[in-house]
Amino acid sequence: MSTFDLLIKGARVVDAKNHRDEITDVGIKGGEIAAVAPNLAPSEASEVMQAQGLLLLPGLIDSHVHLGISACGFKMVAAAGVTTCLDMSGTSDDLARIAKTNGAAINYGTLEAILPGKNVPTNDPSTEEIAAFVNKALANGSYGVKILGGHFPLTPKANERLVRYCQENGVYIAWHAGSTETGSDLSGVKEAVAAANGGFLHLPHINAYCRGCPEKAAALSIVVLQILEANPNIVTESYLSSRNGSNLVCDENGIPKSAVPRKCLANFGFSPDKKGLVDAILSGRLAVMKDGQDQTILISGKEGADYFLDQNTNVSGSFSGLNPLSSRVLCATAKRGTSQAFTVDALSTDGGCIPRNVTLKAGLELVDLDGLTMLEFVKKACLMPARILNLPTKGHLSVGADADICVADPIAKTPVRVLAGGNTVFENGKIFNGVPTAFTTSKGLSFYSSQGIPVREANPSFEPLNRFN
Structure with missing residues (x-):
């Protein structure tokens, strides 16, 4: 049996909790961080990722x-x-x-x-x-x-x-x-x-x-x-x-139901109503959200205005420069x-x-x-x-922590590979389908069990927040 399910070699590993910023290796086993050390042996791993020149963050x-x-x-x-x-x-x-x-x-x-x-x-x-x-x-x-x-x-x-x-x-x-x-x-x-x-x-x-x-x-x-x-x-x-984000739905009088777009329209010199929303979209100040296959895109100009009206204002949008x-x-x-x-x-x-x-x-x-x-x-x-959020096994790379990792290109400043619980959820531009795990209080566990969604208990802490180390 291999020591590691995955060994990531030679990345710049940054971990604020353990004050670590160095070139080293990270080994993952059973969905947890198993080792953070230099010169871990590739022969001990089921999979090896060469990550020289990349960042490895929680x-x-x-x-x-x-x-x-x-x-x-x-x-x-x-x-x-x-x-x-x-x-x-x-x-x-x-x-x-x-x-x-x-x-x-x-x-x-x-x-x-x-x-x-x-x-x-x-x-x-x-x-x-x-x-x-x-x-x-x-x-x-x-x-x-x-x-x-x-x-x-x-x-x-x-x-x-x-x-x-x-x-x-x-x-x-x-x-x-x-x-x-x-x-x-x-x-x-x-x-x-x-x-x-x-x-x-x-x-x-x-x-x-x-x-x-x-x-x-x-x-x-x-x-x-x-x-x-x-x-x-x-x-x-x-x-x-x-950018901001807001629901753009208007009531029967053509007034946005949410106060946020009304205020944004006024700030940018548009009337706080349906006409003002159309004018803002045509100008490019406001973009309308439209679903693509794996991501929402923003559209403005005539295409955005037409989509907004076709959807009878039942869309969300985003103002630029706000x-x-x-x-x-x-x-x-x-x-x-x-x-x-x-x-x-x-x-x-x-x-x-x-x-x-x-x-x-x-x-x-x-x-x-x-x-x-x-x-x-x-x-x-x-x-x-x-x-x-009182999630003590997340946000760091200590041994025993959840193997939640972002490997990123420091020049492009974009993720190369993303793992959650040791499982790859994104790699080289491809998003992998999967069911997320919910965290909730003890009162909500049965809800997710009934929905067939993996769940873990996490109860809020109201102790003073540790900001200093």
């Missing part, structure tokens, strides 16, 4: 994706080097269906969004209605819940009730900042932090609240970073794409005071099936620019999101 962990907008999400994140991700709005039922029919064998969890008029009666649900929503979401396999404040807001008091209920009952909660009284901006950040009252809250895509005129983005970022430093139980991530470079870089690189701990804990994409899965490419570009060291990039893209 599989990226994306703590903010959207997998349910199209059928391509699982495959798109796998092709981007991601081996574990957290979906932030899709229902577990919808994602289970996609996972079985068009999945890749990565790992995923879900946060179900609270939606007024759909899973709660109004935008001001009572504590009893909140409890019913949360408990149903957990029983249906969700790792936690999310407030979509920028899209489908609750009242400030309802937000406070939901945050308090989750904190008191040990439920993971994320909040896209905003309410019926505030927006996805600095006012929404302040409101969310006040509602958390010193307790746990995941405040996603923190750079998204620093939008606006480019000359104001850096100043807004500094204020937001100061707020985070003063509130260490707020966990955060930011993304490195200039997230200024200054806020993206500041949020990715800022540190807490004089410490080596980052103010924003992790890198994410807010992507998935939205075509902006750029953490590997853009993160390595930041390394080239000396914005991050290679170890810092791996810490933010792999180790810290694993800690945020």
Whole structure:
């Protein structure tokens, strides 16, 4: 019997937890890391991969994706080097269906969004209605819940009730900042932090609240970073794409149902209605998402406008040039005071099936620019999101850790081979079909078993986040 199922030889191995950045070998056995050492013998392996000149990182962990907008999400994140991700709005039922029919064998969890008029009666649900929503979401396999404040807001008091209920009952909660009284901006950040009252809250895509005129983005970022430093139980991530993503569905009056495209249209000088959406698509400022075979593509101009109208607005889209470079870089690189701990804990994409899965490419570009060291990039893209989600066997290359690996070309800044649990999910441009493994709390295990989806128990930790080593 071979010592290793797979031996990867001669890569530059980067592992933030073990402070490793060196040319060495990695051996995999039984879905786990079996050895990290130089000069491991090829004769001891069933398969040998020569990886000289390549990077070998833990599989990226994306703590903010959207997998349910199209059928391509699982495959798109796998092709981007991601081996574990957290979906932030899709229902577990919808994602289970996609996972079985068009999945890749990565790992995923879900946060179900609270939606007024759909899973709660109004935008001001009572504590009893909140409890019913949360408990149903957990029983249906969700790792936690999310407030979509920028899209489908609750009242400030309802937000406070939901945050308090989750904190008191040990439920993971994320909040896209905003309410019926505030927006996805600095006012929404302040409101969310006040509602958390010193307790746990995941405040996603923190750079998204620093939008606006480019000359104001850096100043807004500094204020937001100061707020985070003063509130260490707020966990955060930011993304490195200039694009956003949003549902473009309009109501019977031709008004986008989501507040986000209305605000984006106004920011770019278009009318906040169906006509404005068409004008933005024709101009190239807005692109419409359309499913391909294994990935979602963006189309604009006349082709995009025609598709948008043919679909009766029932599509999602992405505005370009929305997230200024200054806020993206500041949020990715800022540190807490004089410490080596980052103010924003992790890198994410807010992507998935939205075509902006750029953490590997853009993160390595930041390394080239000396914005991050290679170890810092791996810490933010792999180790810290694993800690945020309390997945102790992921995000690093210790012996016994899950064999989740991204082998990448450092020049092209693209994945060459991606493995999850020792199994190849992507190699040389080819995505391999497979059923992903879900992670969920003890309350959701039976849901995935009934769906025929592999599952592992992972319960949130609300201990202070280890940011320092």
